[in-house]
Amino acid sequence: MIERAAILSTGDEITTGKVVDTNSNYIADKLIEAGLDVASIVTVGDVSERIVWAWEQAMRHADVIISTGGIGPTADDLTTELVARVAGVELTFSEEVAENIRRIFASLNRTMPENNLKQAQFPAGATIIPNHLGTAPGYRLELETPHGRKHLLVLPGVPREMKPMMEESVLPWIGEMRGGGDVFLTRTFQTFGISESGLDELVSGVIAEDEGKLAFRANFPQISMRVTVRGKEGEVERRVEALARRLREKIGAYVYGEGDVSMEGVVGQLLKEQGKTVGFAEACSGGLSSHRLTNVPGSSDYFLGSIIAYSDNAKTRLLDVNPDTLSQHGAVSEETVREMASGVRARLGADIGVAVTGIAGPDGGTPDKPVGTACLALAMEGTLVSRQYKLWGNREWIKTLTSQLCLDWVRRALLEIPIAESGFIRR
């Protein structure tokens, strides 16, 4: 049975601040989901005594140690040699792995530098963890120590290689090691229009301590809530579904998707399903709404185009906004934004036109219309709605928030959820 994990990462690029260590975050997230307790995350540079220190420490307080980095072909890749030393075993050479490395180089029509064969060396007794995307496989080594049985896992530092190895080999192995034990099942809600603490308040008391665990994650402008249930396979699915139903009753109005989805992905999917087309007239969001929707592969099926009208002139020339509307009500007004939405819809021949105008700052605010004032409008067959918002935050924040609103309005229109009631933001 394994309970407690330690994560190590090795590399001068991390201790000198050149690279943010995202590997450890990814691994920690996966281990927690798998039901392990992560006792420590330690990073050291490519220095023998520090790497040895890190392994020795980790082996004192964890029974699974997962390390990334330090298994490349160059002189500063020290991990394998030092793991063998710490474990007190010899290095062995795998002819099979060596052959595979030679094959990779041959397929690229390149000569293999001799030092690449270093990657075919492993501590005696190690089990290879295959790497389908690079030359360096990982490995797992089991040891009996005075502190108990230890599992040492070594993976490459390149995230693109490390992540599939975690998914394909390491996590299934952990599942097996914990087999018979409990499994963890999660359900994630993606929300918009409510703060983390507002969400927390809404669901307060809904789930008892021993039923499941709630976790919130704010990745602006998106706030997700995850419920994790621990239990036996076969019964835990039913329990997580029951909890999800109770949570949905409380926060359903703010949920735009479940699982690992984005607002633009949800909107794209809906447009595709309903065979509708869309276009934006963006002022303060500066193209971000269009950028996000076109991040979705296949968006050319429903996204026709947009007009970014930053100047007044562009609003009249490209969107047919009446110059009188602009002079009477100003660029940031419901009157203007309604004409922008109708204008872009007509110009593109789209089913839905959404427009936004606002003051992103830092300059341009007035006492009457301070930075953060934003107006949205949506035009579709038989409908033209608009609303004014008072948002807060810096320029980047306001751009992100207005683009999120544009996308959310499309979603609401397609699902026939009243837009004018999209009371943003409840705290």
Add this chain to the structure above:
Amino acid sequence: MIERAAILSTGDEITTGKVVDTNSNYIADKLIEAGLDVASIVTVGDVSERIVWAWEQAMRHADVIISTGGIGPTADDLTTELVARVAGVELTFSEEVAENIRRIFASLNRTMPENNLKQAQFPAGATIIPNHLGTAPGYRLELETPHGRKHLLVLPGVPREMKPMMEESVLPWIGEMRGGGDVFLTRTFQTFGISESGLDELVSGVIAEDEGKLAFRANFPQISMRVTVRGKEGEVERRVEALARRLREKIGAYVYGEGDVSMEGVVGQLLKEQGKTVGFAEACSGGLSSHRLTNVPGSSDYFLGSIIAYSDNAKTRLLDVNPDTLSQHGAVSEETVREMASGVRARLGADIGVAVTGIAGPDGGTPDKPVGTACLALAMEGTLVSRQYKLWGNREWIKTLTSQLCLDWVRRALLEIPIAESGFIRR
């Protein structure tokens, strides 16, 4: 004299994978610049024995320990109590800090919860590090230990509070401690159009080992090169400038800025200086060029607007592309993109119009025009240039790269650097 540092971060949110620890990366970068050696970066959750372990270990191998997190007002904020325990000193109460916390709450018209006074407690002998953006100040504690003199620094975990405290208090203190010793001066080049290894090759042998140290940092699509020189104040400036001159000779063609600047910032500055206006016609980049340029505060002075023409229909209706051009040459062709550039320039009445069209994938490629094919054009008074590129990468990558090219073309046009020769990408 201080030489060796350890970085600690405390918080369940990191060991459970909810948050990426960017604080440690920031601190490591600053310490390296200040000439310290970062021996280890350790993260533990909010568990007493683990925090104590982390401090004790750090005090063995470092003489400066900088910790973030664990100094909030709640029960799981354990750092101060444990630092006092590790240091073997009492906790003292600062009436001055308490008064300041009360004042902050009063100014927000809120009642101060009693547990906030926990933030006015410090290990005896500590020197306060002021925090102008939050209620929790940091502190510094000096200790004599069997392993020598140790400096324990405690900062809050909120990056927005921690960073100014580093800049205003910690870094000047480190400078003083290392006073009389060497200083480190850096110069950073922002480049585009060349890979990291290509840059490395170009500058190979230009700088001797003892003259300075080169570091590369790839933050796609931007690759920066930093040269760091160590020496005495008063003479090091001259040396770093001499090195920068030699480096510029080799890589100048790829450098678009020096220091902490972005491509969009550089382009915005040039447009402002020259009093020119710009607009984009974006197809494959989907609004990203406009989004990036409008991230620059004050961009409404020179950015008039853009037309995102995703559909053929939008290209003819909004950009006056001739339908015959589209049917004869296709949407992704130099012929079409030239008409798009002229079209957007005319429609907006801008000085410069830049257009891009391409196949961002994953679908839409043909043997003749595979995914990654992109065409750019730039129109300005008396000039209309275009070029076809074969780019690589996934959808996100190609969008980013084409937006970078659009911005770089504006820069080149304003600086009268030939665009057709912008031989992207030299490996």
